Amino acid sequence: MNNKLLRVGTIYLPVTNVERSADWYESKLGAVVTYKDKDKAIINLADISFFLVKSAPEQNANFYDIYGDERFSLTFEVNGLKALETIYHDFHEKGVTIGVIENRGHIGRNFVFYDPDGNKFDVWSELSPSYKGRN
Template structure:
């Protein structure tokens, strides 16, 4: 069986204020502005290449997240990686970014937490790297 897809190219995120969101994502995620249109922008991690983050200005105010009906936990659909999970958590709190509970396993030190962008889109960060990352 042949595989036609090799990786995730772009994460598309709806935003209501493009300028505010560009500032947020550059400041909080450390991405660079690759392209900026009147109603959209492409952001990238220069050192890693993929995936890019495509911000699209829209009046649609639906937030990106979902509820796991098995346990009631609200999940993001995007997990970012940080080797300095606790430091990042406290840094976000100092910047008054809405953050969830910092969950770290005492057995292996792996964990993560959620935080929100200016439009209430739920993003997550973890210190877990998977094979090939």
């Protein structure tokens, strides 16, 4: 028996309005809503289940580093710079709050985006080698 963690199955995100957030993730990011009630919604996005959980207005999934900079806790990957630029322009056209495409000094490029509750996410232009090998 192999006793190790195999994958991330579910990520929980705080939201103030479950209905609005589920609709936003579906219409802006292409998520599939599989369950919804007044306190939570389950969406599938990027091969992961996300639980959108009704939370207090001041809650979000971001954190601050030692220098006081707000950080995201999740990076989505796309397959190459062209894919990154395409999704960046798609998000812009859909009215998603986005940052600029950045060179952070490592391979590829990134940009950040926010959901309606201020949850901050990153998008990176490089697929992880283990994932790229599966496709």
